[in-house]
Amino acid sequence: MKEANWCWESIEFKVGKGTRVLFWTDKWCGNETLSQTFPQLFTLAGHRNAKIGDMLNLLRDFRTSPEEDSVRWKGEGIGVFGVKGAYKMLIGSSACAFPNRRIWMDKVPTKVSFFAWEASWGKILTLDKLQRRGWQLPNQCFLCGCEEEYANHILLHYTVVKTLWEIALAIFGV
Numbered sequence: 001m002k003e004a005n006w007c008w009e010s011i012e013f014k015v016g017k018g019t020r021v022l023f024w025t026d027k028w029c030g031n032e033t034l035s036q037t038f039p040q041l042f043t044l045a046g047h048r049n050a051k052i053g054d055m056l057n058l059l060r061d062f063r064t065s066p067e068e069d070s071v072r073w074k075g076e077g078i079g080v081f082g083v084k085g086a087y088k089m090l091i092g093s094s095a096c097a098f099p100n101r102r103i104w105m106d107k108v109p110t111k112v113s114f115f116a117w118e119a120s121w122g123k124i125l126t127l128d129k130l131q132r133r134g135w136q137l138p139n140q141c142f143l144c145g146c147e148e149e150y151a152n153h154i155l156l157h158y159t160v161v162k163t164l165w166e167i168a169l170a171i172f173g174v
Contacts, residue, residue, distance in 0.1 A: 006089060006090060007086070008027075010073060010074050010075045010086075010089060011027070011071055011072070011073060011074065012027055012028065012071075012072055012074055013026045013027060013028040013069065013070075013071055013072070014028075014067075014069065014070050014071070014072045014079075015028050015062075015064060015065075015069055016064065016065050016066070016067035016068045016069045016070065017064060017065075017066065017067070017068060017069060019069060020068070020069035021069045024042055029059075029062065073085075075088075075089055103116045103117050103120070104117075119151055119155055122151050122152075124151050124155075126149050126150050126151050126154060127139045127140070127141075127148070127149035127150075128148060128149060128150040141153060141154070141158065143158055143160070144158055144159065
Protein backbone atom coordinates (compact mmCIF):
# COMPACT_ATOMS: atom_id res chain seq x y z
CA MET A 1 0.00 0.00 0.00
CA LYS A 2 3.09 2.19 0.26
CA GLU A 3 2.91 2.86 -3.48
CA ALA A 4 -0.56 4.37 -3.06
CA ASN A 5 0.48 6.95 -0.43
CA TRP A 6 0.67 9.69 -3.07
CA CYS A 7 -3.00 9.08 -3.83
CA TRP A 8 -4.18 9.07 -0.19
CA GLU A 9 -2.26 12.29 0.42
CA SER A 10 -4.31 13.89 -2.36
CA ILE A 11 -7.69 12.95 -0.89
CA GLU A 12 -9.60 14.82 1.76
CA PHE A 13 -13.09 14.16 3.02
CA LYS A 14 -15.82 16.78 2.81
CA VAL A 15 -18.17 16.33 5.72
CA GLY A 16 -21.86 16.79 5.08
CA LYS A 17 -24.15 14.98 7.51
CA GLY A 18 -21.14 13.35 9.11
CA THR A 19 -22.59 9.86 8.78
CA ARG A 20 -19.93 8.32 6.53
CA VAL A 21 -16.62 9.99 7.37
CA LEU A 22 -14.69 8.26 10.15
CA PHE A 23 -13.89 10.70 12.98
CA TRP A 24 -10.47 9.34 13.98
CA THR A 25 -9.08 7.73 10.84
CA ASP A 26 -10.29 9.82 7.90
CA LYS A 27 -8.49 13.00 6.93
CA TRP A 28 -11.37 15.46 7.22
CA CYS A 29 -9.97 18.15 9.48
CA GLY A 30 -6.58 19.46 8.38
CA ASN A 31 -3.67 17.56 6.89
CA GLU A 32 -3.65 14.72 9.44
CA THR A 33 -6.18 12.32 10.87
CA LEU A 34 -7.27 13.07 14.42
CA SER A 35 -5.64 9.79 15.49
CA GLN A 36 -2.33 11.24 14.27
CA THR A 37 -2.95 14.64 15.85
CA PHE A 38 -4.06 13.20 19.22
CA PRO A 39 -2.51 9.72 19.43
CA GLN A 40 -2.94 9.52 23.21
CA LEU A 41 -6.66 10.18 23.04
CA PHE A 42 -6.95 7.79 20.13
CA THR A 43 -5.45 4.91 22.07
CA LEU A 44 -7.67 5.78 25.07
CA ALA A 45 -4.70 5.17 27.30
CA GLY A 46 -5.74 7.89 29.75
CA HIS A 47 -2.70 10.05 29.08
CA ARG A 48 -3.27 13.47 30.58
CA ASN A 49 -1.01 15.30 28.14
CA ALA A 50 -3.70 15.46 25.46
CA LYS A 51 -6.34 18.02 26.33
CA ILE A 52 -9.98 17.86 25.35
CA GLY A 53 -9.82 21.62 24.86
CA ASP A 54 -7.41 21.14 21.98
CA MET A 55 -9.96 18.96 20.23
CA LEU A 56 -12.84 21.31 21.04
CA ASN A 57 -10.90 24.30 19.71
CA LEU A 58 -10.31 22.37 16.55
CA LEU A 59 -14.01 21.56 16.20
CA ARG A 60 -15.51 24.84 17.46
CA ASP A 61 -15.85 26.52 14.04
CA PHE A 62 -16.73 23.37 12.13
CA ARG A 63 -20.35 23.02 11.06
CA THR A 64 -22.11 20.09 9.44
CA SER A 65 -24.45 20.60 6.50
CA PRO A 66 -27.44 18.70 5.13
CA GLU A 67 -25.31 17.45 2.20
CA GLU A 68 -24.10 13.85 2.02
CA ASP A 69 -20.48 13.21 2.97
CA SER A 70 -18.22 12.96 -0.04
CA VAL A 71 -14.61 12.48 -1.05
CA ARG A 72 -12.88 15.42 -2.71
CA TRP A 73 -9.66 15.25 -4.78
CA LYS A 74 -7.16 17.94 -3.82
CA GLY A 75 -4.76 17.27 -6.69
CA GLU A 76 -5.96 19.89 -9.16
CA GLY A 77 -7.77 22.20 -6.80
CA ILE A 78 -11.23 21.63 -8.33
CA GLY A 79 -12.31 18.69 -6.16
CA VAL A 80 -12.64 16.23 -9.06
CA PHE A 81 -10.18 13.42 -9.78
CA GLY A 82 -8.50 13.49 -13.17
CA VAL A 83 -5.97 11.05 -14.61
CA LYS A 84 -3.94 13.90 -16.10
CA GLY A 85 -3.61 15.61 -12.71
CA ALA A 86 -2.77 12.33 -10.96
CA TYR A 87 -0.11 11.62 -13.60
CA LYS A 88 1.39 15.08 -13.10
CA MET A 89 1.53 14.43 -9.35
CA LEU A 90 3.21 11.07 -9.90
CA ILE A 91 5.93 12.37 -12.18
CA GLY A 92 6.18 15.59 -10.17
CA SER A 93 9.53 17.30 -10.12
CA SER A 94 11.38 14.07 -10.92
CA ALA A 95 10.39 14.37 -14.54
CA CYS A 96 12.61 16.44 -16.71
CA ALA A 97 11.80 18.05 -20.01
CA PHE A 98 12.71 15.97 -23.03
CA PRO A 99 16.19 16.99 -24.24
CA ASN A 100 15.20 17.51 -27.88
CA ARG A 101 17.63 20.43 -28.31
CA ARG A 102 20.50 18.16 -27.33
CA ILE A 103 19.41 15.47 -29.76
CA TRP A 104 18.72 17.69 -32.76
CA MET A 105 21.96 19.64 -33.00
CA ASP A 106 23.74 20.88 -36.13
CA LYS A 107 27.02 19.24 -35.12
CA VAL A 108 25.46 15.78 -34.74
CA PRO A 109 24.89 13.71 -37.91
CA THR A 110 21.21 13.34 -38.78
CA LYS A 111 21.42 9.52 -38.57
CA VAL A 112 22.73 9.74 -35.01
CA SER A 113 20.09 12.29 -34.00
CA PHE A 114 17.35 10.15 -35.52
CA PHE A 115 18.61 7.03 -33.71
CA ALA A 116 18.82 8.91 -30.40
CA TRP A 117 15.29 10.24 -30.94
CA GLU A 118 13.89 6.78 -31.70
CA ALA A 119 15.80 5.19 -28.80
CA SER A 120 14.58 7.79 -26.32
CA TRP A 121 11.00 6.92 -27.24
CA GLY A 122 11.70 3.16 -27.10
CA LYS A 123 11.09 2.74 -30.83
CA ILE A 124 14.30 1.04 -31.99
CA LEU A 125 13.82 -2.43 -33.42
CA THR A 126 14.90 -4.99 -30.82
CA LEU A 127 13.94 -8.64 -30.35
CA ASP A 128 11.14 -7.78 -27.95
CA LYS A 129 9.61 -5.49 -30.59
CA LEU A 130 9.98 -8.17 -33.29
CA GLN A 131 8.18 -10.67 -31.04
CA ARG A 132 5.32 -8.22 -30.60
CA ARG A 133 5.08 -8.05 -34.41
CA GLY A 134 4.65 -11.81 -34.57
CA TRP A 135 8.20 -12.99 -35.27
CA GLN A 136 9.00 -16.35 -33.68
CA LEU A 137 12.45 -15.66 -32.20
CA PRO A 138 13.95 -16.48 -28.82
CA ASN A 139 14.35 -13.19 -26.99
CA GLN A 140 17.93 -13.39 -25.79
CA CYS A 141 20.46 -10.58 -26.06
CA PHE A 142 23.10 -11.37 -28.72
CA LEU A 143 25.68 -9.34 -26.78
CA CYS A 144 25.54 -11.03 -23.38
CA GLY A 145 23.35 -14.08 -23.94
CA CYS A 146 21.88 -13.68 -20.45
CA GLU A 147 19.14 -11.08 -20.58
CA GLU A 148 16.20 -10.46 -22.87
CA GLU A 149 16.94 -7.98 -25.62
CA TYR A 150 15.15 -4.65 -25.28
CA ALA A 151 16.25 -1.07 -25.96
CA ASN A 152 17.25 -0.09 -22.43
CA HIS A 153 19.25 -3.28 -21.98
CA ILE A 154 21.26 -2.78 -25.16
CA LEU A 155 21.80 0.96 -24.73
CA LEU A 156 22.03 1.35 -20.94
CA HIS A 157 22.04 -1.79 -18.79
CA TYR A 158 24.29 -4.26 -20.63
CA THR A 159 27.46 -4.41 -18.50
CA VAL A 160 29.90 -3.34 -21.24
CA VAL A 161 27.66 -0.47 -22.37
CA LYS A 162 27.10 0.59 -18.77
CA THR A 163 30.88 0.79 -18.29
CA LEU A 164 31.24 2.82 -21.50
CA TRP A 165 28.55 5.26 -20.28
CA GLU A 166 30.32 5.63 -16.93
CA ILE A 167 33.61 6.40 -18.71
CA ALA A 168 31.94 8.88 -21.08
CA LEU A 169 30.12 10.64 -18.26
CA ALA A 170 33.33 10.81 -16.21
CA ILE A 171 35.20 12.33 -19.16
CA PHE A 172 32.56 15.04 -19.55
CA GLY A 173 32.27 15.57 -15.79
CA VAL A 174 28.62 14.59 -15.54
